[in-house]
Amino acid sequence: MAAKRGDGPKKQSKQTNAAPQPAQEQAGEPPLSRERIVATAVEMLDAEGTAGVSMRRLADRLGAGAMSLYWHVDNKEQVLDLALDQVLEYRAPQQAGEPRDWRGDVAHLLEDWRAGMLRHPWSASLLPRRALGPGILGRLELLGGILSRAGVADADLNAAIWSLWNYVMGATITRASFDLTDADMAAAQQRLSTLGERHPTLERTRLLLDNDWDGTFRKGLDVLLDGLAARK
Amino acid sequence: MAAKRGDGPKKQSKQTNAAPQPAQEQAGEPPLSRERIVATAVEMLDAEGTAGVSMRRLADRLGAGAMSLYWHVDNKEQVLDLALDQVLEYRAPQQAGEPRDWRGDVAHLLEDWRAGMLRHPWSASLLPRRALGPGILGRLELLGGILSRAGVADADLNAAIWSLWNYVMGATITRASFDLTDADMAAAQQRLSTLGERHPTLERTRLLLDNDWDGTFRKGLDVLLDGLAARK
DNA sequence: ATGATACTAGTACAGTGTACGAGTCGGCGC
DNA sequence: GCGCCGACTCGTACACTGTACTAGTATCAT
Incomplete structure (x- = not known):
């Protein structure tokens, strides 16, 4: 079985050298990451609904090859799971403190x-059948x-x-x-x-x-x- | 645009001659019909879930060609709609009469x-996004x-x-x-x-x-x- | 015989998710 | 320098999807 990556993508670079990599990509895309994939997926879902999202189209939007996504993500289901959970997260509204009724x-x-x-x-x-x-x-x-x-x-x-x-x-x-x-x-x-x-x-x-x-x-x-x- | 069929499949034969058609099908499948398609779809859904149902597999199970289904049904969505509505139907339980609380x-x-x-x-x-x-x-x-x-x-x-x-x-x-x-x-x-x-x-x-x-x-x-x- | 109607089905096309494997890149031990 | 390794990218290929188009057949009315 391939190496894939076990679990934690979190931080990908340890060198804090902030110089933008001068590869052949001229000021192009930031590197692929699970966060970016999910964020873009949410955008696409908002714009075109479930039917509009395919791995190929998602990769296109990210300026990447379709298969590159699979390094950061297990499969399409997981992309949808992550997108859903991100949207459902509670962003603390105002300061708590005051205990209302x-x-x-x-x-x-x-x-x-x-x-x-x-x-x-x-x-x-998407809610039915998706995990917590x-x-x-x-x-x-x-x-x-x-x-x-x-x-x-x-x-x-x-x-x-x-x-x-x-x-x-x-x-x-x-x-x-x-x-x-x-x-x-x-x-x-x-x-x-x-x-x-x-x-x-x-x-x-x-x-x-x-x-x-x-x-x-x-x-x-x-x-x-x-x-x-x-x-x- | 093709003829297709406007609306009512209900009764397909007007001759009450009940002789089983002696075509090359030896005592084989009953004729295709919307009812039979939906009933088989429900069976397949029960057995294998949403992912297990494709028009080709459904047609196979009916002993028919995949495209033959499209004479009786607009598209796959409609098959699912009909399957869902059939399952949700209320089959009168016992005799009413006695007015309980x-x-x-x-x-x-x-x-x-x-x-x-x-x-x-x-x-x-299937419920979300399906019609009444x-x-x-x-x-x-x-x-x-x-x-x-x-x-x-x-x-x-x-x-x-x-x-x-x-x-x-x-x-x-x-x-x-x-x-x-x-x-x-x-x-x-x-x-x-x-x-x-x-x-x-x-x-x-x-x-x-x-x-x-x-x-x-x-x-x-x-x-x-x-x-x-x-x-x- | 002619034609219409009702229905069946093969072929083809564009698109899907993803397994596989080859390729690139940067850094590390020697 | 060299070799190597792990992180990462991605082209190709495969099996499969829904369905448009088209050709075909079987039955009937005229």
Whole structure:
């Protein structure tokens, strides 16, 4: 089996000589690295979605040969895993310090989570089947910490964390997938009407045309938080 | 542009002559049809997951040429759409009639939904970005009907439906994606420990080793239903 | 016989992920 | 100097993908 590289790419140069290498590349690309690959992958995903990213196109964008990526990365799956986890990471918002109410904290954390994913809609469709990276784990830890400090008993903590996670993920995935197909939803609502009387309720409430996603998300979240507060 | 076929495959023969066609196929395959294609696709998805299904392999399994499928189906996406919607359809459980409490009805409907998807784990990863077929719409209608009859005001109905949907979908997708990677979760929990003190809460509650998925699902659902009942 | 309709399927093309192996480069021990 | 080694790059090749195009057949109505 080939050498490949075991684990740590982190630092690649030990000589601090900052002189730009004067090779035949005239002021060209910075050297390939896992970070640069992932960052470029995120850019491409944002711009063209999952279908637009192939190893060859990604390498082109990096000014490298397709196979060169495989030195820094195991395979395409890993690129996507890393891209997803990077996007899901929690970037500390403002200084902590001031201890707000726990409900506000949880709501803020979760709404930020949702907003972050919606800013990169491909992340929602990538979520299933992808492993837990440090970004996700960091967020879960934050959530658990807030709940725990708010007085949720350890015995109930896991259920609380998962319930909130489930709700946020479901809402986000739903929103992201329907966002791209607004026309489809209108068409579906139309079809409901022509389909006769088989869906009276959906037709009456115009479920598929109600696009107050943010408000709906808030309402459901409030219901969940109410319930958690009640049995705390 | 080619003729293709506009819409309705439904019935292909009008002569009721039931004599098996005595062509060169000796008692071989039944004729190709959209239904048969979708049914076989579901079988293959169950057996080998999303990655195992290609148009060529699907056609092989049907005893047909790859391109023959395209007469009955627009493209591969549509095959997956149809497979998903078929799996998500609600098959009426027992006779209605006896009007149980609405909470029990909702819980039953949603748990059946979740169970059905988990029986076909690929459905969870297919959900994002797929359109609303009649199967899904049927279930949403049922859910809306129960809630409406239970007294939820029309103004709150959409939010209630979506909240429950979100929760169920999030829980199912999470469950399905982590199910296949139990080893990964153990590894992740392990990593938490070695990662030092950065995830004290998750480590303490052993979040990633708690695999009482069904119980957790029930608890969160109860919280939601409590909340809905309260503001009814 | 003629033609239309419904359907099947071979060939071909552009694109995919990635295994393999050859090649380049800089630094180290001699 | 020389040899060597490890880090890194990348061209070629292979098996495979979805599907456009086209030619073909089998059945029917006229």
